[in-house]
Structures are given as structure tokens and as C-alpha cells.
Amino acid sequence: MAKEIPYKIYLDESEMPTAWYNLRADMKNKPAPLLNPATRQPCTAADLAPVFCEELVKQELDDTTPYFEIPQEIRDFYKMYRPSPLVRAYCLEKKLGTPAKIYYKFEGNNTSGSHKLNSAIAQAYYAKQQGLKGVTTETGAGQWGTALSMACSYFDLDCKVYMVKVSYEQKPFRREVMRTYGASVTPSPSTETAVGRKILEEHPGTTGSLGCAISEAVEKATTTEGYRYVLGSVLNQVLLHQSVIGLETKAALDKYGVKADIIIGCAGGGSNLGGLIAPFMGEKLRGEADYRIIAVEPASCPSLTRGKFAYDFCDTGKVCPLAKMYTLGCDFIPAPNHAGGLRYHGMSSTLSQLYADGLMEATSVTQTKVFEAAEYFARVEGILPAPESSHAIRVAIDEALKCKETGEEKTIVFGLTGTGYFDMVAYEKYNDGKMNDYIPTDEELAESLKKLP
Numbered sequence: 001m002a003k004e005i006p007y008k009i010y011l012d013e014s015e016m017p018t019a020w021y022n023l024r025a026d027m028k029n030k031p032a033p034l035l036n037p038a039t040r041q042p043c044t045a046a047d048l049a050p051v052f053c054e055e056l057v058k059q060e061l062d063d064t065t066p067y068f069e070i071p072q073e074i075r076d077f078y079k080m081y082r083p084s085p086l087v088r089a090y091c092l093e094k095k096l097g098t099p100a101k102i103y104y105k106f107e108g109n110n111t112s113g114s115h116k117l118n119s120a121i122a123q124a125y126y127a128k129q130q131g132l133k134g135v136t137t138e139t140g141a142g143q144w145g146t147a148l149s150m151a152c153s154y155f156d157l158d159c160k161v162y163m164v165k166v167s168y169e170q171k172p173f174r175r176e177v178m179r180t181y182g183a184s185v186t187p188s189p190s191t192e193t194a195v196g197r198k199i200l201e202e203h204p205g206t207t208g209s210l211g212c213a214i215s216e217a218v219e220k221a222t223t224t225e226g227y228r229y230v231l232g233s234v235l236n237q238v239l240l241h242q243s244v245i246g247l248e249t250k251a252a253l254d255k256y257g258v259k260a261d262i263i264i265g266c267a268g269g270g271s272n273l274g275g276l277i278a279p280f281m282g283e284k285l286r287g288e289a290d291y292r293i294i295a296v297e298p299a300s301c302p303s304l305t306r307g308k309f310a311y312d313f314c315d316t317g318k319v320c321p322l323a324k325m326y327t328l329g330c331d332f333i334p335a336p337n338h339a340g341g342l343r344y345h346g347m348s349s350t351l352s353q354l355y356a357d358g359l360m361e362a363t364s365v366t367q368t369k370v371f372e373a374a375e376y377f378a379r380v381e382g383i384l385p386a387p388e389s390s391h392a393i394r395v396a397i398d399e400a401l402k403c404k405e406t407g408e409e410k411t412i413v414f415g416l417t418g419t420g421y422f423d424m425v426a427y428e429k430y431n432d433g434k435m436n437d438y439i440p441t442d443e444e445l446a447e448s449l450k451k452l453p
């Protein structure tokens, strides 16, 4: 007899993954290598060493090792907020009147409010192991910066965060949480770095972008003794750490004999989605099972759905390596959409390759539709979702409604990456009917793509 499925499936601590899964090991077409911006040759470990921690460089460049053991110190930290629950959205199903079975993996159950802590603690750990004094980074919505400040305070490392200016202004409390954990926070672009000053000169009055903030953080790290730069998304190493999300999800589903049909995640730089789908995509790549996998991005920053699959700089200041990815062009500065974490011009090269190979789908949604889904979800499931996560909610609801029409009992799993308590300005705009849906024109995108290297 099938086991009754509880509202929340919690694994035991003893069932938590002890190794991260490296999806690249099972990919026939590996993601294209990062290129050195000076030589345009594939980056070597020596090229990356001045920017990133040694151990993370190894993880970044390793396309063949399927599993990396999670160090015990990181597993101990994970236990503060993991295993995270896999929730069967009974209330949402009932409200929608759908025969679909909806599950979400809730990653907002920690002070940083999102999945970002999974990689932050790993990166801080390796920085400490290397004997560094501190790290620098960028943050968009603020979740990554918060996660990293928590991780750095745990390991007693200095943490310097460049926060995209529009978020810095919209989210003063997010900034204060970072300072509470001991980080210093600078609005980007700033006059603190040469690249920040250059961007300000070229785009006076800009509200900033992740690409700008990355350039500043990299410059700061590479010009300060004992510092390295860490990144919260896009890179292979980050997807590797985030595989803990998918491994737990799969373990929880397997425990109850449930097989997912559709897996949905929002995609900014691709880390939560890459992590959530990792073991499922692994099965798909090995021909063991099939899943429909959907990446959801904002219509205002549609890298997968309207971008070009090409080598581009990872940052606006063009100081970082080039990655082959779906990109809108590194100079593309998206409209000040309220899902700050999805305002990145490119997409992880691993996800880009999988998408190019037809192994996953992508779709884009407008802001007001996203907030409509967010409020609907908050009212029936209780959790106030982050705007980023609400992109996945939107598409999960739409897929469940399709099942209502067809009568199909599909199992839908989506990633609920975080909570939206610091996004109340956005909710206020939506509630006041003042939210707009800016969608870039083809001409605007063509203009930006023209400048691809």
C-alpha cells in the first residue's frame, strides 16, 4: 500500500547527503570552459588562483568527478537549517481544484531567507582553510550577501559586499542584517573602485546591476592582500554546492515512492535550479528516467528565452573570465524589476549547455503575473515567498491548472528558494496597482548583443 504523504516531508539528519553531486560528470556535451579575458584561452587553475580560493578552483574546473565529499564542518553547519522540508502543497492543490500533486522544496528556513547559504558556507569554509583574511562579493536582492555574511561570521572571516544600488536603496533592512553579521556593505557602482568610477562615468545615475557589482568585488579582492572573491551563482562550483537541494528532494520523494513529472525553478544565474535538478538531470542524462524541467525567468531579463548562446563576459566591467552562456550582453542593464536576484545578463554555462541540448525548457513571465501568484500562494500556503521564487510558483500554478483542464494527475515539484519579508516595497507596489511590466524590445536586445566579444 502506498504510504500516506505528510504535509511536510523531513528527512532525518542521518539521511542528509554526505557528498555533493557534480552534474557535469554525466554530461556528454560538457559546458564550455571559462576563457581568460586577456588571452582568450581556457582558464587554468593558475589563471583563477588570484581571484578564487584554491579548492573552489579545483571544483570549478573538474568536469569528471561525480561526487565531492561535503567536509564535516560544512555538514555540521548545514544541520542548523537542513534538511529543509519538502512540502506537499495540499492547500494549494485544493484551492486550485487540480488533480496535480504539487510539492515544493522550501529553502527559506534560515536567517538569510534563501538557498544561498548552502554555497556561502562552503565557500567561506574553503577560504578559511586557505588561511585567508576575508572575501569580497556582490549581491543583488541581498540574499546572497546576507548568506555570505552569516557564513563569514561563523568562520571569523572579513566580508565586503557590493550591493546593487537599487536594492541597497529599496532594502535598507537587508543591508542592516548583513552589518549585524559583521559585513561591510557598499552600494554599487561606487567610487571605491576604478571599475565603479568608470561605470559611473559612462552611465551616470545608473541603478546598478549584478554585472557592475561583480566587477567591483573582483577588483577589490585582487588588489587586497589575503582576500579572494566569491560568487553566489552562475559558476559550476556554486551549482555543485546547491546540489544538496536536489539530493534531499530526491531522497524525500524516493522515500515515499513518488516520481516527479515536472520540475520547475526560477533562474537568475542558475544556482538553485542547477542544484534542484542535479540528480534528476543526472538520471535523464544516463537514460534512467525522464523529467520535464522548466527554467523560469523574468520577461524583463530573459537570457535563456531571448538571449544568444555565446561567449560573453560575466561582468559589466569586463575584468572576469568569459563564459559560454545564454546572455543578453554584459552591458545589458535590466529594468529595475523587483526580483533583484534574477537581474543577471547571463546564465550558468552548465544550464546553458543543457538548454542548448534540448534537455530542459525555459519560459519567461511578467512581474505582475508573478506577484499575483505570490499573493495567491501566500494566502493558501502561508509562506510569504521571495519575488524570485514566485517565478517558479507562477509556472507551477499554470502547469497545475493545465492538469485541471486535462484531468492529468501529474506530479509537479518546484523550488521555493526563499522568503520575501524584505521585499515589501515590491508587494506594496503590486497592492497599490503601481507595478509595471517592462519588457525589452528586440531593438534594445539587438543593440546590447551587438557588443558581444
Ligand SMILES: Cc1ncc(COP(=O)(O)O)c(C=O)c1O
Pocket: 113, 114, 115, 140, 141, 142, 143, 144, 232, 233, 234, 266, 267, 268, 269, 270, 271, 272, 273, 340, 341, 342, 386, 388, 389, 417, 418, 419
Ligand atoms: C530567493 C532567491 N531565489 C532565486 C535567486 C536566483 O539565483 P539563482 O538563479 O542563482 O538561484 C535568488 C538570487 O538572488 C534569490 O535570492
